[in-house]
Each structure stands twice: as C-alpha cells, then as structure tokens.
Amino acid sequence: DVKVTQSSRYLVKRTGEKVFLECVQDMDHENMFWYRQDPGLGLRLIYFSYDVKMKEKGDIPEGYSVSREKKERFSLILESASTNQTSMYLCASTTTREQYFGPGTRLTVT
C-alpha cells in the first residue's frame, strides 16, 4: 500500500512566523504535489515537483515556496504566515495514473 504521511494533522501559528509542512511518501514516486483545500473552492494546486531539486509553480504559488532535496520528501514553506493562509493543506504523490493523498494538515494562522 502506498503511504503518504504529513508531519502534523493540526498546526497553529502566528502571523509572520515561518512554517514548514513536511510530506513523505514511501513508494519511490517521482511526482509530488501540494494543494490547499478551502470550502466551496475544492483543491487548488500550490506547487509540484517531478524530480529531486525540481519544482514548478501551480495555480496559487504566491506566499509559498517548496523544497525537494530527497525523492521521498517534499516540503511546503510559508515564509511569513498570514491569516489568509489558514486552510487545509494536502500533499499527494503520483504514478502516471493515480494520485495518493496524505491525511492533510489543518493550519490555523492567528
């Protein structure tokens, strides 16, 4: 079974803090993705990566950066958290046909 894990289920941070969200997959997938989920908007793609040290902007990259130093790990970074980044963050790892999602991190920025 493919396992995608995320470092935290719930996180509360203050405005202006630097936030790291970690995602790890155990199936040697090359492609990994970060989405945010907001009610009524579905999932929106923030960043994705097709290989180690490679990254591509998704639809809403502003305010975020990513790091992929190892194949199994894809990190999402909020350089200076803001209240409008309060959301559910979902990581995914993919074959050519299927995407496998982690359980999500619910981030609250106060």
Next chain:
Amino acid sequence: GEDVEQSLFLSVREGDSSVINCTYTDSSSTYLYWYKQEPGAGLQLLTYIFSNMDMKQDQRLTVLLNKKDKHLSLRIADTQTGDSAIYFCAESPGNTGKLIFGQGTTLQVKP
C-alpha cells in the same frame, strides 16, 4: 482555461441511488477521476475512467462519461449512511500528473 464544475450539495435517503454530476473543459485529459473525502480525512481515490470509455462499473459505483458534452457522473447504488462525504471530480489535463478539481459535492444520506 481548465475548469471543473460540480454542484455543491446533494441529499438522498438511505437505500436510494445518488447521482453526482460534473462538467470539465479539457478534452486532452486521458483519465477522469472521482475522489471521496470523509470528515477529517484526506482524499481517497474511488475510481477513474479512461477517456475512451463511456462507462465503468465497480460494485455499487457506476461512472458515465459523455465526451461530447464533457460531462462525467458518479452513480452510487443503494446509498448508505457511510457514503456521506464530499465527492470530488478531477481531470488531468495534458497528462502531466497534476489534477484540476471541482469544488466538491457534499453528499448527505438521511436514514
């Protein structure tokens, strides 16, 4: 541009059939997907259909694809309270691996 549209809410009685509809815009998508999200959980892949198929059946689930109208539907037969969840339709434009999701349809199953 790429866009996927779903209605936001559907309510059915236990034992009835549920039909969740979706429209998409990108005809280059090789696969179209249905995901389920239970409260507090991540997304679970329910099923997907290859774009050259019209229908796919998997136990209580039936997916219908109308390529001409770019319309996808998910039918759940004999809907149970455990089927209450948010259902997302998604397309994969250009086969890049990234998915474009609809807004999600909340299915409420009344006993």
